[in-house]
Amino acid sequence: MKLLGIELRRVSMPLVSPFRTSFGTQTERDILLIKVVTDDAEGWGECVALADPLYSAEYVDSQQDVLRRFLLPRLATQESQAALARFGAAAVAGLLHAVKGHRMAKAAVEMAILDAELRALGRSFGRELGAVADRVPSGVSVGIHDSIPQLLAAVEGYLDEGYARIKLKIEPGWDLVPVAAVRDRFGGDVPLQVDANTAYTLRDARHLAKLDAYDLLLIEQPLEEEDVLGHAALARELATPICLDESVVSAQTAAAAITLGACQIINIKPGRVGGYLEARRIHDLAAAHGIAVWCGGMLETGLGRSANIALSALPGFTLPGDVSASDRFYRTDITEPIVLVDGHVPVPAGPGLGVTPVPELLERVTTSVELIDF
Ligand SMILES: CSCC[C@@H](NC(=O)CCC(=O)O)C(=O)O
């Protein structure tokens, strides 16, 4: 494979409804897409960074800047091109390792190169990563609402659509009451979990322990991302399993969190950890330690969503992921829509991602295109 050129494209995708978390409210996604042109095939990548650095330190403008100024020039050197020709996408992480952080940008360019490589080979993402299923259960993430009745109406709608698991965003002042209301209204059999996005501190341990009464699958990222020891202390106070999201940015940090007893479950997001190949390494590490994993989401378009669904088909992904259908967030996706069938979404079988953007739909939401020649 030889990199010939790269396209950095920004798209603006309005959400079907505001999505509120403990760190803010999203009404549209400003997404950076990457298209790589190689001598064998084209490939697509999606950067999951949000517009503002509120989920992590990355934000979409910073990721486009670090790609343009530091990451892509490193891939354009003769040595890099030789390594890519020999090892393909497997070489990308090592070639970019000298640049600190910016894992979402690194993940997006690795994803695009992997997509091109696999399209040329006629192999799917799922086949490459080790998928063992052709469909996976689909969970849905439900934001913080203005009232309990509005929350219950939203949850009822998702359950009617057949979603396999409900995840409620929580924050101080919106936790026990919404969880109790969902349990009262829909019963104890609905698979239910919560996500705090780092909104609590260890001083809230006794309050969070009250969630144990509601038979939750897990409580996701209750404390700050760097407070691994705090999560280990909290795990000793709660019966509900702790799942880490923001804290796990690599296989190394996953190993530390597992060893310290900071989590019993891990939410794997390929963008957060630097790519799908690192995501698979974390899956393998977690499996070796008996830790369940599931695939998180960052409101991806059908491109990232398709890759996440392929990842979710690996054997260690034993809990439903945030791999909801396209219409959970978007009225119109940029790919053929991903559709929920009996609470599951299909694992794409085509070469590479198995999907590509529909040109007219992509043009409609494009706000800028930057071409970078190699
Ligand atoms: C804009 S919030 C993105 C991060 C959040 N993601 C979700 O809640 C799932 C979103 C999705 O289904 O794509 C999380 O912390 O897990």
Ligand SMILES: [Mg+2]
């Ligand atoms: Mg989360």
